[in-house]
Amino acid sequence: xxxxxxxxxxxxxxxxxxxxxxILNDLAPGTLPPFLLFGTEVKTDTNKIEEFLExxxxxxxxxxxxxxxxxxxxxxxxxxxxxSAYIKNPNLSMNATLEKGLLKALKAxxxxxxxxLPYEIDENCxxxxxxxxxxxxxxxxxxxxxxxxxxxxHIVKVASKKYRNFEIPREFTGVWRYLTxxxxxxxxxxxxxxxxxxxxxxxxxxxxxx
Numbered sequence: 001x002x003x004x005x006x007x008x009x010x011x012x013x014x015x016x017x018x019x020x021x022x023i024l025n026d027l028a029p030g031t032l033p034p035f036l037l038f039g040t041e042v043k044t045d046t047n048k049i050e051e052f053l054e055x056x057x058x059x060x061x062x063x064x065x066x067x068x069x070x071x072x073x074x075x076x077x078x079x080x081x082x083x084s085a086y087i088k089n090p091n092l093s094m095n096a097t098l099e100k101g102l103l104k105a106l107k108a109x110x111x112x113x114x115x116x117l118p119y120e121i122d123e124n125c126x127x128x129x130x131x132x133x134x135x136x137x138x139x140x141x142x143x144x145x146x147x148x149x150x151x152x153x154h155i156v157k158v159a160s161k162k163y164r165n166f167e168i169p170r171e172f173t174g175v176w177r178y179l180t181x182x183x184x185x186x187x188x189x190x191x192x193x194x195x196x197x198x199x200x201x202x203x204x205x206x207x208x209x210x
Contacts, residue, residue, distance in 0.1 A: 001147045002050060004187040005065055006057040050144055065144045069117055072138040072145040076109040080152040086166075087159055090207035099166060102156075106172055112137075113174025132174075135181040142187060150182050151192055158198045163206035 003010045015024070015033055027035070027042050035044040036052070043049045054065060067073055082105040086098040116132040119139065137145045157179070160166040168175055182188045193201075 001151070001187055001191045002053050002065065002144065004191060005142055005147070006053060006062045008057055008062070050147070054144065065142070065147070067138040067143045067145045068119070069138055071112070072117075072143065073148075075112040075137055075145070076105070076149045076153065079105045079109055079149075079156060081105075083152075083156045083160065087163060087202065087206045090210055092209040095164075095209055099164070102160075102166075103169070106168060106175060110172040110174040113178055133177075136178065142182075142185065146182070146188075150188055153179065154192050155198055155202075158195045159202040159206065162199045163202060 027037065031044040034046065034049070035042060036049045038052070038056075043052055058064065079102070082098070082102040086095075086102045089095060089098050113134075114131055116130070117134065117139065120132055120134065134140055136142055137149065153175075157168055160168075170176065
């Protein structure tokens with residue numbers, strides 16, 4: 001998704017982890033995808049990959065993707081952790097508590113989407129801006145913060161519905177606005193996994209409640 005937003009020519013190679021090609025042992029021994037092969041250099045850490053792409057594919061030829069507001073980088077970070085605890089839990093008596101934890105994290109994310117960022121507030125305007133209508137985390141354009149959050153939020157939406165019959169509440173209008181705008185962008189819709197792929201991947205992860 002980062003490369004798509006940046007705009008350079010690139011190739012994507014998918015790998016069946018059950019039948020890993022031997023070349024992986026030479027390229028990145030002991031690591032799991034994703035990793036970046038740039039010339040003869042291999043980068044395996046996701047954060048390092050993002051840093052490299054942001055530094056190498058830089059303005060004026062390529063867009064800057066770093067968020068302007070530091071808070072955008074941390075918004076929603078705990079949603080996936082709460083989801084993981086929720087989906088992996090086999091104890092029926094703990095389900096409601098873990099679901100509340102996920103809801104609390106989603107509400108905090110929704111609050112962030114609904115709160116105006118500094119650039120949305122015009123000090124010279126008599127009318128006070130009390131609610132944000134921005135499309136994404138940091139504004140109306142996708143940033144690295146979105147590249148980190150969107151794939152995880154999509155997984156939360158799909159897997160929670162499939163294995164816990166849990167849906168992100170519709171009253172979280174900021175979160176749903178965010179997802180709707182993201183699905184309309186080809187950079188995300190063409191790089192995020194299909195629903196059935198997520199359901200297949202989590203079939204062995206989601207625990208039956210007992």
